[in-house]
Amino acid sequence: MSPTAPPGHPDGGAAAPAVAPLPTDPHPAIAEPPLPAADARARLDRVVFTVAAVLALAFVAWGFVSPSGLGSASSSALVWIESNLGWLFVTLASAFVVFVLWLAASRYGRIPLGRDDEAPEFRTVSWVAMMFSAGMGIGLMFYGVAEPLAHYVTPPPRTVAGETPEAVQTAMATTLFHWTLHPWAIYAVVGLAIAYGTFRRGRRTLVSAAFEPLFGRRRTEGWAGRVVDVLAIFATLFGSAASLGLGALQIGSGVEILGWAGDVGNGVLVGIIAVLTAAFVASAVSGVARGIQWLSNVNMVLAVVLALFVFVAGPTVLILNLVPGAVGSYVADLAQMAARTEASGGPATAEWLRGWTVFYWAWWISWTPFVGLFLARISRGRTIRQFVTGVLLVPSGVSLVWFAVFGGAGIAAQRSGADVAGQATSEGQLFGVLEQYPLVTATTVLVVVLVAIFFVSGADAASIVMGSLSERGTLRPRRGTVVFWGVVMGAVAAVMLLVGGGEALTGLQNLTIIAALPFALVMVGLAVALAKDVRTDPMVLRRTYAAEAVEQAVVDGISRHGEDFALVVEAGGEGAPGVPSVRVTGNTVEDTAGHAPVGDTAGHAPAGDGAEPAARARPGG
Structure with missing residues (x-):
C-alpha cells in the first residue's frame, strides 16, 4: 500500500506504479528557495492606486469642506468601536507578542529569511544600528516627557495615587508597556511575513503576497490581494499623517516659545504642515535621496546629543535609578496592564484607554506596513529567531533609555515645583523641561530642527512605501507616485488636526483608531498565513x-x-x-x-x- 505523499510532493498522494519514476522537479524538502522577485520598475496597479486615491481625496475634501461634519461622524464611529471592539485591539496586541515569541522559540526559529546557506546581508552591528534608527522618530520626541509625566500626575484609573513614589514606578511601567515589546511584536508580525515571503519564497514585496498560503496565487494577485493592499495604503496614510500631525503640534509649540509667532492655532499648524510637505516634495522631485539619508543620520546624532545633554544637566542619579526600577515595575505589572479593559474599570478606564492604550495599539498597527517593510528589507539572511530577538530587544532598549532620560527629567522638574504638567499642551512639556537647564534657546531650536527633519524624512519613507504598494511591490516607485502620496499625507494630517478643533490631539487619536481597525483584521490573516507557510x-x-x-x-x-x-x-x-x-x-x-x-x-x-x-x-x- 502506497503511503500518502506529503503536501507539495510530486506524487500528490496518487497510487504509485511498481517502480517509482525519477522526479522531474525537486522535492519540496530539498528544493532551493527561488530568488526574490526582480525589482524591475513595475507598472502602476491602476485598481489599487485609483481606489485608494479616490477614497483618500474624498476624505480630504470632506475634512476641508466640513471639518465639524467629519468630526461628528468620526466621534460616532469611535464610540461604536470603543463600545464594541476596544477589546479587540487590547487582545490582538498581546496575542501578537505570544505569536512571535512562539515562532522564535519553536523549531521554526532556525528557518533563515533567505536561502539555507545565505549569510546575513548586513553585519550585526549595522543591523542593530538600523533598527535603532527605526525606533526613533516624532513619537519619542512628542511623548518623551509628556507620557511619563502624565501617568505620574494622573496614574491610570484604579492604580495608585498621583505624584507619589509609587506613581513614579507606575508611570514608567505604563510607558514601557506602550513603547517596548507590544508595539515591536506588532511590527515583527508584518516584517516577518514580508521578509519570509520575499527572501524565502521569492514573492513580491507586497502585504498581499504574504496571503498566498491562504488565498492561492491567483486570488492574491486578483481582487482579494488588491483589497489587502488598499487597506495597507490606508493604514500607512493615517498612521504617518498622525505622526506628522504630532510633529506639527510640537514645532508650533517651539515656534511660540521662541517668539517666532504669536498664539499658534490650527491655521498656523496647517501652514507648518504645508511648508514641510513642500520641503519633502522638493526633495523628492530633485531626487536628493542621499541628502535625505544624510539628514536622517545627522538627526540621529542630534537626538543622541539632546539626550546626553538632558542626562548630564538633569537629574542624572534619578535617571540611572529609573532604568532598573522601570524594568522591574514593567515585569511586575505586565499582566495587569495587558488585561486592562473597560470591563475591568468602567467608564473612567474606557476613557483612559481611548487616549492611551487603544490609541497606541491602533497607531502601531497603522504603522506596520511602513516599519514592517523596513525591518524586512534589512533582515535578509537572519533566522526567524534572530529577527524576533533583535526586533523586540534593540528598539525596546532604546525606548527604555529615552523615556528614563526625558521622563525622569520631567518628573524631577515636577517634583521641584516647576509644574511642567501644567503646560497648556502636551507638546509644550518638553520645552518646559528644557527651560530648567542652561542653553534653553539653543536646545529649543534643536528640538524644532529635529522634529522638522523627522517630518521630512518620515514623509519620504512613508510615501515610498505607499508608492511601492501602488506599483505592485517595487522598491523604486515612480517619483510622481511618491510625490502624490506625500502631498495627500500632508493634507490628511491637516484634516486630522482640523477635525479635533481646539483639541487637535484628540482628532489625531480618534481618526487613527478608526483607520487602523480594518488593518488589524488583515494582521490576523498575516499571522495565520505565516504560520501555515513555515509548516511546509x-x-x-x-x-x-x-x-x-x-x-x-x-x-x-x-x-x-x-x-x-x-x-x-x-x-x-x-x-x-x-x-x-x-x-x-x-x-x-x-x-x-x-x-x-x-x-x-x-x-x-x-x-x-x-x-x-x-x-x-x-x-x-
Whole structure:
C-alpha cells in the first residue's frame, strides 16, 4: 500500500506504479528557495492606486469642506468601536507578542529569511544600528516627557495615587508597556511575513503576497490581494499623517516659545504642515535621496546629543535609578496592564484607554506596513529567531533609555515645583523641561530642527512605501507616485488636526483608531498565513523526513539485531515508492554513496504506511 505523499510532493498522494519514476522537479524538502522577485520598475496597479486615491481625496475634501461634519461622524464611529471592539485591539496586541515569541522559540526559529546557506546581508552591528534608527522618530520626541509625566500626575484609573513614589514606578511601567515589546511584536508580525515571503519564497514585496498560503496565487494577485493592499495604503496614510500631525503640534509649540509667532492655532499648524510637505516634495522631485539619508543620520546624532545633554544637566542619579526600577515595575505589572479593559474599570478606564492604550495599539498597527517593510528589507539572511530577538530587544532598549532620560527629567522638574504638567499642551512639556537647564534657546531650536527633519524624512519613507504598494511591490516607485502620496499625507494630517478643533490631539487619536481597525483584521490573516507557510518550509520538511526515517530504522534494528547495527540511506522499497528508507549494514553510519556519517535526528515526520517498513535493518559487521 502506497503511503500518502506529503503536501507539495510530486506524487500528490496518487497510487504509485511498481517502480517509482525519477522526479522531474525537486522535492519540496530539498528544493532551493527561488530568488526574490526582480525589482524591475513595475507598472502602476491602476485598481489599487485609483481606489485608494479616490477614497483618500474624498476624505480630504470632506475634512476641508466640513471639518465639524467629519468630526461628528468620526466621534460616532469611535464610540461604536470603543463600545464594541476596544477589546479587540487590547487582545490582538498581546496575542501578537505570544505569536512571535512562539515562532522564535519553536523549531521554526532556525528557518533563515533567505536561502539555507545565505549569510546575513548586513553585519550585526549595522543591523542593530538600523533598527535603532527605526525606533526613533516624532513619537519619542512628542511623548518623551509628556507620557511619563502624565501617568505620574494622573496614574491610570484604579492604580495608585498621583505624584507619589509609587506613581513614579507606575508611570514608567505604563510607558514601557506602550513603547517596548507590544508595539515591536506588532511590527515583527508584518516584517516577518514580508521578509519570509520575499527572501524565502521569492514573492513580491507586497502585504498581499504574504496571503498566498491562504488565498492561492491567483486570488492574491486578483481582487482579494488588491483589497489587502488598499487597506495597507490606508493604514500607512493615517498612521504617518498622525505622526506628522504630532510633529506639527510640537514645532508650533517651539515656534511660540521662541517668539517666532504669536498664539499658534490650527491655521498656523496647517501652514507648518504645508511648508514641510513642500520641503519633502522638493526633495523628492530633485531626487536628493542621499541628502535625505544624510539628514536622517545627522538627526540621529542630534537626538543622541539632546539626550546626553538632558542626562548630564538633569537629574542624572534619578535617571540611572529609573532604568532598573522601570524594568522591574514593567515585569511586575505586565499582566495587569495587558488585561486592562473597560470591563475591568468602567467608564473612567474606557476613557483612559481611548487616549492611551487603544490609541497606541491602533497607531502601531497603522504603522506596520511602513516599519514592517523596513525591518524586512534589512533582515535578509537572519533566522526567524534572530529577527524576533533583535526586533523586540534593540528598539525596546532604546525606548527604555529615552523615556528614563526625558521622563525622569520631567518628573524631577515636577517634583521641584516647576509644574511642567501644567503646560497648556502636551507638546509644550518638553520645552518646559528644557527651560530648567542652561542653553534653553539653543536646545529649543534643536528640538524644532529635529522634529522638522523627522517630518521630512518620515514623509519620504512613508510615501515610498505607499508608492511601492501602488506599483505592485517595487522598491523604486515612480517619483510622481511618491510625490502624490506625500502631498495627500500632508493634507490628511491637516484634516486630522482640523477635525479635533481646539483639541487637535484628540482628532489625531480618534481618526487613527478608526483607520487602523480594518488593518488589524488583515494582521490576523498575516499571522495565520505565516504560520501555515513555515509548516511546509523545505528545512522543516527535511528534518521531518530525517527524524522519521532514522526513528523507524532504530526500532527495526533493535527488534532484529539488538544493539549491533548501523544506518545507511538508500532508495525507498516497492512497498513505499518515493519514500526514503534506511538500512543497517554495520556499526558505522554511511549513506549508499559511501559518504561521511550522518546523524541529524531532530524533528518529526509522516511515516510510510506500506506493509514493508520504509526503514529496514540488516545485521551489523
